[in-house]
Amino acid sequence: MEKAPLPLIGLTGLYCAGKNYVASILEERGLEVLDVDKLGHAATELEKEPIVRHFGDTVLNSDGTVNRKTLGELVFGKPDELAFLEGIIHPAANRLTEEWIENGSGKIKVINAALLHRSTSFGRLDFIIIVRAPLITRFLRARKRDKLPFRQLIKRFKSQKEFISQYLSQNADIRIVDNKGYFGICSRLYRRRLENRIDEILAKAGCVLQEPSKEK
Ligand SMILES: CC(C)(COP(=O)(O)OP(=O)(O)OC[C@H]1O[C@@H](n2cnc3c(N)ncnc32)[C@H](O)[C@@H]1O)[C@@H](O)C(=O)NCCC(=O)NCCS
Ligand SMILES: Nc1ncnc2c1ncn2[C@@H]1O[C@H](COP(=O)(O)OP(=O)(O)OP(=O)(O)O)[C@@H](O)[C@H]1O
Incomplete structure (x- = not known):
């Protein structure tokens, strides 16, 4: 008898909700997690030429790599510029994601992506875990981790205003996880x-690979 295919899970949430934090817990339970933000970073280097042509060489570090902080300042809060950058990065990130899904590892797979609703793999997901955290907590975490100026953080938060409603409108099978820490x-x-x-x-x-904790 043929084995049922393993579930494919989506993991998402707003800026600094704690997707990576939850991803590490899923990995501890034996699931395999793809970090799509990291694929995006790799794609930024691969597609450096059109990026520099459009945004100028101020987006380059002295070693020739892309300075993502500077690039972020040029795109967040400017929908047309963000859309231009996404038009370069997303096709590459989607291609790499599809390849990763096909590469059978025998583990349950999880796609960790901030822009999951726009991934070409969205329709293949069995269900989606959305990580939530209060706005103030996300803000404090972002300040600590990314050390961006206040205005930059606000712009990044604003660029995600409609993200959650996208999942609701697409009738996705959603499981909410609160990460308030x-x-x-x-x-x-x-x-x-x-x-x-x-x-x-x-x-x-x-999807249980080990006994759930009995403690409440
Ligand atoms: C602007 C860039 C260079 C900033 O890089 P940086 O290392 O500072 O951030 P990183 O990529 O790790 O993203 C951190 C978080 O920012 C938010 N974010 C990133 N891209 C976007 C976007 N297009 N729209 C809204 N929020 C975004 C997400 O919450 C994400 O988890 C980078 O985010 C980027 O290239 N974004 C556009 C392409 C994209 O959508 N990438 C994400 C999935 S492939
Ligand atoms: N429960 C928690 N307790 C303490 N720190 C946390 C917790 N959850 C997340 N953090 C911290 O907050 C920051 C953001 O978390 P994380 O990277 O998991 O979020 P994310 O949603 O993946 O972020 P982004 O989408 O912006 O890349 C990290 O520095 C992380 O260590």
Whole structure:
């Protein structure tokens, strides 16, 4: 008898909601996670020529690599410029994602992508995990991790205004995960709740590779 295909899961959420944080928990449970932001970074280097032609060589570091911080300043808050950059990066990221899906590893696969709703693989997903965190928590995490000026952060937040409604309008099968932790504040309690929620989702979807935690 032929084995049923393994589920393909999507993982998404707004800026600094904690997609990577959740991804690492899924990896601990034996799932294989693709980081599409990282594919985008690789695509930026591969497609450097048209990027520099359009945005100028101020987007280059002294070693010739693309300075993504500078590029971010030029695109966030400018929809036409962002759309231009996406037009270069997304086809490459989509191609690499499709290749990764086809490459059978025997593990349950998870696509971790901020722009999952626009991925060509969207229709292949069995369900989607959306990571949520309060706005202020996301803002503090972003300040700490990316060290961007306040205005830049606001622009990045604003560029994602319609992201969640996109999933709702596409009737996606959504599982919400709350990730409220930040620093030491209740972090162990939040972490335990988060892990329990992830185990619950995996168990219900028949993706359990280890016993879910009994602790509540
Ligand atoms: C502007 C760039 C150079 C900034 O690079 P940087 O290293 O600072 O950010 P990184 O790529 O790691 O993204 C961090 C977060 O920013 C947000 N973000 C990135 N791209 C976008 C976008 N097109 N629209 C809205 N939010 C975005 C997401 O929350 C993402 O998780 C880079 O994000 C980019 O090239 N974006 C356009 C292409 C794209 O959509 N990439 C993401 C998926 S392939
Ligand atoms: N529960 C948590 N407790 C403490 N720190 C956290 C928690 N979740 C996330 N963080 C921190 O917040 C920052 C953003 O988290 P993460 O990279 O997982 O978010 P993301 O949604 O993948 O971000 P982006 O889409 O912007 O790349 C990281 O520095 C991470 O270590």
